[in-house]
Amino acid sequence: MEARLIYNPTAGPRNVQRDLRHVCAILERQGWTVELATTERPGDAKRLAQSAAAQGCGVAIAAGGDGTINEVVNGLVGTQTALGVLPVGTGNMWAKQLGLSTYTLVNPFRLHEAALGLTEGTIRSMDVGQVGETYFLCWAGIGLDAQVVAEMEPRQRHTKRLGALPYLIAAIIVARDFRGVRARVSLDGKVVRGRVLLVLVSNIRQYGGVFEVARTACIDDGLLDVFVFKGLGFPYIVKHVLRIISQRYLHDPQVVHRQVRRIDMWTEPDVPVQVDGDPVDRTPVTLRVVPRALKVVWPPGAPRDLFAADM
Structure with a gap:
């Protein structure tokens, strides 16, 4: 090889x-x-x-x-x-x-x-997401987490050595003042409206390396898992985080979850967009899945159930 x-x-x-x-x-x-x-x-x-x-x-x-x-x-x-x-x-x-x-x-x-x-390992084909001309492997975020990324990136080397701590501090500072935005989110043509804190578009199951948010996601099914977290201000942010930790977020009427191929989002005012932890754009924005467009080496100990097709 x-x-x-x-x-x-x-x-x-x-x-x-x-x-x-x-x-x-x-x-x-x-x-x-x-x-x-x-x-x-x-x-x-x-x-x-x-x-x-x-x-x-x-x-x-x-x-x-x-x-x-x-x-x-x-x-x-x-x-x-x-x-x-x-x-x-x-x-x-x-x-x-x-x-x-x-x-x-x-x-x-x-x-x-x-x-x-x-x-x-074995060679497998998997989906990727796309925002404009940029592809993402793991996820895209629109709103709160992208605002945190915009505050943090690019980081200096000494900041990177501190790991997740600077992100945690920045997240708390940003979340304290973030009140969400008026949004219209089209999910394969079906529209969700409301005041939105975060739209998470995930290609994998984990988010932030800590939370398994998209628990049923597969990386070769031609679909992206979308979560629209609604609310107004810091109390709702805290509530969403606690419900994610307790795995009760899918029963929350302020959370919309869909598996789709295309997402179109408009907000007032415009907000940042991040992919895989890097800022890329601002709203309005269109995201789509590109099915099985990337070949990956799949180590023998990696989860097999991330693929819909038999391994």
């Missing part, structure tokens, strides 16, 4: 590159040919993934956080090159959905385990 390992040096501990060389050695002992490529600026990971696909690489491995993985995805959609991941960033939401442990200085062998998972 020919592979390109795309590494973002601003993600993870400073000495991760040394362990990535060990990963390359592990892959090469398994018969792989691996090129290690390092990003220098935003957009590099996408360009490196595109060139890997053009050169006929079987796998493009993203070694970084959610932003790096998203860039690699955007370089691979519609190609025959599969996405592989080595979780070395601070977010790693896709890796968490796969059940992969994040690399740490205390346990660098997690990278070695992830590398072996690549060599033992």
Whole structure:
């Protein structure tokens, strides 16, 4: 197998590159040919993934956080090159959905385990979401969480090392003053109106690496799970969070859940849109699913029931 390992040096501990060389050695002992490529600026990971696909690489491995993985995805959609991941960033939401442990200085062998998972995995095709010209692997958010992302990104390296803590602090500050917006949300043509705090469009089951919000989602069914969280201000935000924690949110009349192919959303005033933790747009916005457009390496220990089709 020919592979390109795309590494973002601003993600993870400073000495991760040394362990990535060990990963390359592990892959090469398994018969792989691996090129290690390092990003220098935003957009590099996408360009490196595109060139890997053009050169006929079987796998493009993203070694970084959610932003790096998203860039690699955007370089691979519609190609025959599969996405592989080595979780070395601070977010790693896709890796968490796969059940992969994040690399740490205390346990660098997690990278070695992830590398072996690549060599033992199978190639599957999965859906991606799309906003304008940008694809997303995990989810898109419109409203509250996108406002938090807009406040946080781009982060400096020292901030990234603090993990989720800066996001939590920013979320509390933003949520305290966020009152929602008047919105019209078209879900495959069926319209939901009201004052909206957040519209979550999910391709996977987990949200934020903590909550399993889209519990029945499959990543190859040609559908996106959409959750419209209604309400006015901070008390409703707290209520929604508590109901998500207690798994009672689907019985809340202030929450609309649908599985759809297309979402059109208008708001007054306009609000930010984020995909996979990066800001991309503002409302009005259209999101759609692109069925089975991305090939992925599925490690042997990853959840099998995320696929509707038999494995």
